[in-house]
Amino acid sequence: MSSEKTSFVYVTYIRSTPEKVFEAITKPEIARRYWGHENISDWKPGSGWQHVRASEERTVQLVGNVVEVVPPTRLVISWASPAVAADPASHSRVSFDIATYDGMVKLTVTHDELEAGSGMEKGIRQGWPIVLSSLKSLLETGEGIDVFAKPKAVAAGSAA
Amino acid sequence: MDADKVFKALGDPTRRRLLDLLCEQNGQTLGELCEHLDMARQSTTQHLGLLEAANLVTTVWRGREKLHFINPVPLHQVYERWVRKFERHRLSLLSDLKKELESEEP
Numbered sequence: 135m136s137s138e139k140t141s142f143v144y145v146t147y148i149r150s151t152p153e154k155v156f157e158a159i160t161k162p163e164i165a166r167r168y169w170g171h172e173n174i175s176d177w178k179p180g181s182g183w184q185h186v187r188a189s190e191e192r193t194v195q196l197v198g199n200v201v202e203v204v205p206p207t208r209l210v211i212s213w214a215s216p217a218v219a220a221d222p223a224s225h226s227r228v229s230f231d232i233a234t235y236d237g238m239v240k241l242t243v244t245h246d247e248l249e250a251g252s253g254m255e256k257g258i259r260q261g262w263p264i265v266l267s268s269l270k271s272l273l274e275t276g277e278g279i280d281v282f283a284k285p286k287a288v289a290a291g292s293a294a
Numbered sequence: 295m296d297a298d299k300v301f302k303a304l305g306d307p308t309r310r311r312l313l314d315l316l317c318e319q320n321g322q323t324l325g326e327l328c329e330h331l332d333m334a335r336q337s338t339t340q341h342l343g344l345l346e347a348a349n350l351v352t353t354v355w356r357g358r359e360k361l362h363f364i365n366p367v368p369l370h371q372v373y374e375r376w377v378r379k380f381e382r383h384r385l386s387l388l389s390d391l392k393k394e395l396e397s398e399e400p
Contacts, residue, residue: 140320145365266367267367270367
C-alpha cells in the first residue's frame with residue numbers, strides 16, 4: 135500500500151455572501167438541501183464533526199475534527215471514514231476558504247493529505263464537483279441539484 | 295463561472311491535453327507539464343492562462359513553486375446544463391425501447 139499523498143483544489147464562484155456560504159456548510163438544515171447530508175458539530179476547534187446522510191437511517195458517513203474556524207472566511211476540518219477514524223493517519227484535511235470576489239464569493243475547497251489511489255480519493259473526486267455545483271445552484275436559485283442522481287437506465291437496473 | 299469561457303477553453307486539443315495531464319497527476323508545475331508537451335513554455339503558459347480564466351485550472355503557490363490543479367466544478371455545471379438534461383430524455387427513450395423489445399415473447 136502506498137503512503138503517497140495527493141491533493142485537490144476546487145474553486146467555485148457563487149453570487150452570494152460569505153456568511154451564507156459559511157452557513158450552508160455548517161448548518162445542517164441548509165446542507166441537507168444541496169448535499170443530501172448534514173455536517174453536525176458545535177464548530178469549535180478541537181471538537182468532532184460528523185457527516186450524516188439526511189435520510190431516515192441517518193448513517194454517519196464521515197467523521198473528523200474541527201481544526202480551525204474563522205467565520206465566515208475559513209473552516210478547516212479533518213476527514214475520515216468512521217470505520218478507520220481511530221487511526222490518525224487515515225484522516226485527510228479539508229479547508230474551506232471563502233473570499234469576496236468582485237461582488238461574488240470565491241469558495242476554494244482544498245482537500246489534501248489524502249492517500250493517493252485510495253477509495254476516499256475516488257469518492258471525493260466524484261463528489262466535490264457535484265456538491266459544489268449543487269451548493270452554487272442552491273444559493274443562486276434557491277434549488278440544489280440531486281446529488282444522488284444517476285442516469286435513468288442505470289437507476290432502473292440497480293437495486294441501490 | 296462563464297460558460298462561453300469554458301467552451302472556448304475546451305475547444306483546443308492542447309488545452310484538453312493539459313486537463314488530461316492534470317487529471318492523471320494533479321498539482322503539477324509549469325515545468326512538469328511542459329515535459330509532456332512539444333511546445334514552448336510561453337505557449338503553454340498562455341494555454342494555462344485561458345484554462346485559469348475559465349476556472350478549469352486553479353493555481354496554488356507552495357513555497358516558490360506554482361502548482362496547477364484541475365478544477366472540474368465548471369465542467370459539472372456544463373454537464374448539468376448541457377448534457378444531463380438531454381441525456382435523461384434519451385435514456386428514457388432507450389429504456390422504453392428495451393422494455394418494449396424484452397416484453398415481446400418469442
